[in-house]
Amino acid sequence: MSIHRLLLNARHPETIGAWVAEMAYRTAAPVSEAVTREITAGVLGYNDPLMLTAARESTARWLRTSYAWEVDPAQVGFVGDIVSGYAAVLRHFLPTGAPVVVPTPAYGPLLTVPELLGHPVVRVPGVETRAGHRMDVDGIERALAGGSRLVVLCHPHNPTGRSFSRPELSALADAVSRHQARVFSDEVHAPLNLSGRPHIPYAAVDERTAAHTITATSASKAWNVAGLKCAQLIFSAAGDGPVWQRVAAFYLRSVSRLGVAATCAAYDHPDSHDWLARTLLRLRANGDAVAEAVSAMPGVSGSRTEATYLAWLDCTALDLADPAAYFRSRAGVDLADGAEFDGPGHVRLNFALQEPVLAEALAAMAASLRELRGSGADPSHVRGGLTDRTGETA
Structure with a gap:
């Protein structure tokens, strides 16, 4: 069994792990080489100003060449990861106790972190259409009219895999601007664009969005280096940079020197770009x-x-109280439970797996459903107490 499969199924060892958002692929060679060079040098200390300056410039080049978004390197700040950046924005750029709008379904920490910091969360369910998930902009505007001061945008969207269009982003900008609110835009999955149309950074839509947005990004998802702890915040609003400078040193302490080296190698090296292009072909397939x-x-x-490399599956028609537990028990496939995203009755499947493993997982899921359908089992009975192959009771 490969080390990558072991990592993904470590939560339930006798299952196929398709739950956590990381790829079961080795990262690009220049990224591995950059980390190896740091280790070989034998000095695994703090980040130094030269490395950080290089990483700011690398980030700005990546944003310019990938999305035609011109960012001054001085606008780039560093945090350990996206969630840490989110917490920093809530602490330093939002009035104490101000409500936060989180469109749902949503990546779990986007829902839980504000409440840990004293900010009530206003959940605005999205709209499911035949063309896929859509933000309920009218619902978001009602929340803003009720006093919320920040909208959380996950773009591309985790867990639904949507890449929002310019008209959708512009409609959100209209609502936010009317209420003089802010946007935290989590764009960590931006390089993983499978749609064929370019990713549009929310802050780059127009002058209004630049003035009310703090953007979070990282090489972590696209190059599979989340454990190296280096994410970036982009401060496109004129007054935000000085606010960040007063607290930046505190957050820099959680940024790994290895992560900084990996970030530069991912964003700058042509072979890393080629690796990403090949990986996108693989993910599309x-x-x-x-x-x-x-x-x-x-x-x-x-x-x-x-x-992204995430599929959001609606299982409500199965009438199962916990579809994730069902597939873990009956198919041996460990999926993320939709309830964690405020989407009960759904599961999230990570398809950045080795192809034979993905085929095995999909076949096992299909077989378990044929078994459920053919058995004539009452789904309410299935709800009662599934025992999965790890011995846990679901």
């Missing part, structure tokens, strides 16, 4: 395989993933 398999699964539906 895997996404097609998921869409084809899901279309033949009775009671399961989902829209094609436009970005």
Whole structure:
């Protein structure tokens, strides 16, 4: 069994792990080489100003060449990861106790972190259409009219895999601007664009969005280096940079020197760009395989993933209280529970797996549904107490 499969199924060792958002692929050679050079040098100390300056410049080049977004390197700040950056924005750029709008479904920490810091969360469910998930901009505007001061945008969207269009982003900008609110835009999955149309950074839509947005990004998802702890905050609003400078040193303490080296290698090296291009081809093929398999699964539906390597599957028609527990127990596939994203009755499937493993997982899921359908089992009985293959009771 490969080390990558072991990492992904470590939560439930006798299952196929398709739950956590990391790829079961080795990272790009220049990234590995950059980390190896740091280790070989034998000095694993703090980050130094030269490295940080290089990483700011690398980030700005990546944003310019990838998205035509001109960012001054001085606008780039560093945090350990996206969630840490989110917490920093809540602490330093939002009035104490101000409510936060989180469109749902949403990556779990986007829902839980504000409440830990004293900010009530206003959940605004998205709209599911035949064309896929959509933000409920009218609902977001009602929340802003009720006193919320920050909208959390996950773009591309985790867990649904949507890549929001310019008209959708502009509609959100209209609502935010009318209420003089702010946006925290989590764009960590931006390089993982499977749609064929370019990613549009929210802050780059127009002058209004630049003036009310703090953007979070990282090489962590696209190059599979989340454990190296180096994410970036982009301060496009004129007054935000000085605020950040007063607290930047505190957050820099959680940024890994190895992560900084990996970030520069990912963003700058042509071979890293080639690796990403090949990986995107692989992910598109895997996404097609998921869409084809899901279309033949009775009671399961989902829209094609436009970005990320995540498929959001609607299992509500199965009438199971916990679809994730069902698939873990009956198919041996460990999926993320939709309830963690405020999407009960759904599961999130990571398809950045080795292709034979993905095929095995999809076949096992389909077989478990045929078994459920053929057994004539009452789904309420299935709800009662599934015992999965790890011995845990679901």
